[in-house]
Amino acid sequence: MLQVSIYRYNPETDAEPYMQDVQVDTGGKDLMVLDVMELIKAQDTTVVYRRSCREGVCGSDGVNINGKNGLACITPLSEVVRNNKLVLRPLPGLPVIRDLVVDMGMFYAQYEKVQPYLQNNTPAPAIERLQSPEDRAKLDGLYECILCACCSTSCPSFWWNPDRFIGPAGLLQAYRFLADTRDTATEERLSRLDDPFSVFRCHGIQNCVNVCPKGLNPTRAIGHIRNMLLSRAT
C-alpha cells in the first residue's frame, strides 16, 4: 500500500489547509501519479484536482510531487517515490482555490504581458509568410511550452514578485516571438522588457530548467533576451 499525503483545503468548510493521509493500493504497478490521484478520488470523491488529456500535452495537472513540481500524468511513481511515501501539494506560490487546484490568474496575466502572438504589419503575402528551415529551427525548444506553470511556480523570484516579474514561462514565450523572423515587433517587445523586474528578476538559479516536464530551458531563453537588450543598448 502506497502511503499518500495529500493537501486538502475547501474554503467553504475548512478554516485552514491540512494534509490528509490516504493509503492507495497500486497493485504493485509503476503507475503514474495521476493514476494514484484517480484512485484517491475513487475512495474520496471530494478530492479536487485539474486534469484533462492525461498524456502531458494539455498542462492541466501540474502539481507539487514530493517537493518537486511536475505533471502528474507523465510522472511515474518510480521516479519520485522514496520509502513508499508520496506527498501531493498544489503548485507553490499561487492562491489555492481548493485542494490541488490553484488560481492561475497571476500566471496568465504575465503571459498576456508578453503579447504571445505573431505581430507583423507588413502586407500579408498571397499564401503564407515563409520561413527558412534554419529560421524555423530557432523556435525549437521554445514553441513546445504547454503553460503548465511548473516552472514559474518553482521560481522564488516569481513567488515574491508575481505581479512584476514575468517568470520563466512568460519569458520563454517572449523569446519565442523575439526569435521569430516573421515577427516585426522586436523593438517594441524589447522596450517593454527593459525594466528592473520583468526580465532581470531572474537570478539564473535554474529551478525552471530543473522542473520543466517538456525538458525546455527558460534560463537559456532569458539569457538570449538579456543579450538582445544588451546589444540593442550598447
Add this chain to the structure above:
Amino acid sequence: MVTAVTSMGRSGLYDWLMQRVTAVILLSYFLLVGWVLLGGVDYASWKALYSHTWMRVFSLLALLSLGVHAWVGLWAVFTDYLTERLMGTTGNVLRFLAQVASALIMFTYVIWGIQILWGL
C-alpha cells in the same frame, strides 16, 4: 514595463551590467590583495604598496564598485522581501527605510575609505 524609482539606474539592463562589471573589478581586487597577503606582508611593505597612486586608485575603484554592487544586490533583496504584497503599506515604509539606511552606510564607507587611502 514596470517602473522602479529606487533601483540603481532605473533600467534593469543598466543595473545588471553594473553588477557584472563591478563583480569583475571586486574579484580582481581581492585576488590581488589575497595574492599579496599570501606572499607575506609586514607593515613597511603594506604601507609601500598603498603609497602607490595606482593602488589607491584601484582601491577606491573597488570601494565604489562595492557600493554599486551592494546597492543593486540589496535593492533586489529588499524588493523581494519588504513589499506591499507581503506586509501592506508597512512593507513600503520598511523598504524605503532599509534603502536609505544602506545608502547612508555605503556613502559613509566610501568617504571614510577615501580618508584612509589618502591619509587625510
